[in-house]
Amino acid sequence: MRNLEIRQFPCLSDNYGFLVHDSESGETAAIDTPDADAYLKAASEAGWTITQIWNTHHHFDHAGGNAALKAATGATVYAPIYDRHRITDVDHWVADGDRVTLGVHVANVIHTPGHTLGHVVYHFAADRVAFVGDTLFALGCGRLFEGSPGDMWQSLSRLRAWPDDTVIYCAHEYTQANAAFARSVDPDNPALADYAREVGEKRAIGLPTVPTSIGKEKAANPFLRPDDPTLAQSIGLEGSGPVDVFAEVRARKDRF
Numbered sequence: 001m002r003n004l005e006i007r008q009f010p011c012l013s014d015n016y017g018f019l020v021h022d023s024e025s026g027e028t029a030a031i032d033t034p035d036a037d038a039y040l041k042a043a044s045e046a047g048w049t050i051t052q053i054w055n056t057h058h059h060f061d062h063a064g065g066n067a068a069l070k071a072a073t074g075a076t077v078y079a080p081i082y083d084r085h086r087i088t089d090v091d092h093w094v095a096d097g098d099r100v101t102l103g104v105h106v107a108n109v110i111h112t113p114g115h116t117l118g119h120v121v122y123h124f125a126a127d128r129v130a131f132v133g134d135t136l137f138a139l140g141c142g143r144l145f146e147g148s149p150g151d152m153w154q155s156l157s158r159l160r161a162w163p164d165d166t167v168i169y170c171a172h173e174y175t176q177a178n179a180a181f182a183r184s185v186d187p188d189n190p191a192l193a194d195y196a197r198e199v200g201e202k203r204a205i206g207l208p209t210v211p212t213s214i215g216k217e218k219a220a221n222p223f224l225r226p227d228d229p230t231l232a233q234s235i236g237l238e239g240s241g242p243v244d245v246f247a248e249v250r251a252r253k254d255r256f
């Protein structure tokens with residue numbers, strides 16, 4: 001099995017677009033559709049033809065280009081069934097536990113309510129690669145537009161259980177702001193201090209901070225650490241459960 005090839009490119013103001021390619025079958029999946037033109041340009045530069053579109057959730061910066069990209073390529077569109085009333089141009093609805101394939105590469109569909117109620121992520125378990133949309137960000141997580149803190153913590157717990165070397169492709173470049181916030185709630189975490197320094201250096205020269213990995217996020221991302229006693233103590237919730245700590249960290253981020 002040859003490795004998946006992945007192209008990442010900026011879209012809109014702070015989204016990333018992703019193309020995933022399997023050279024044996026020639027299949028290429030577009031992860032979300034923030035900007036059809038940017039995807040067509042990236043595909044043509046790579047010499048790839050987009051054969052599939054995989055949506056993570058209904059927001060415009062993730063599914064807004066479905067019609068244009070499908071019309072230009074004839075790609076087959078997969079999207080979360082939980083969003084069937086609000087994503088258009090879909091051929092196949094997918095649910096938790098389903099699998100989508102790119103040649104011999106298999107991605108598990110995982111329902112991750114929180115940012116929206118219908119959000120899914122695509123996890124190539126054997127390839128150690130995942131596309132997580134707006135569920136998990138480098139040093140952050142998606143804003144809770146629709147789900148509860150309990151929903152999001154349960155969703156993030158499933159991602160946290162993946163192997164540390166799983167490569168995580170998040171849909172936005174939010175990391176520098178996330179790092180500043182993370183330092184405010186977890187100031188004595190040395191892994192976070194190192195990570196924040198690296199992020200500052202990368203952004204200063206215009207480099208992306210995506211992808212990240214589960215191992216890096218487990219060590220430094222406060223939204224994956226609500227069961228860490230030091231974090232709970234630092235926000236005055238010593239002895240509280242992870243959902244309460246998670247809810248307080250998320251509420252502080254919304255005000256930061």
Ligand code: ZN
Binds near residue numbers: 057059062115134
């Ligand atoms: Zn979103």
Ligand code: FE
Binds near residue numbers: 171
């Ligand atoms: Fe988004």
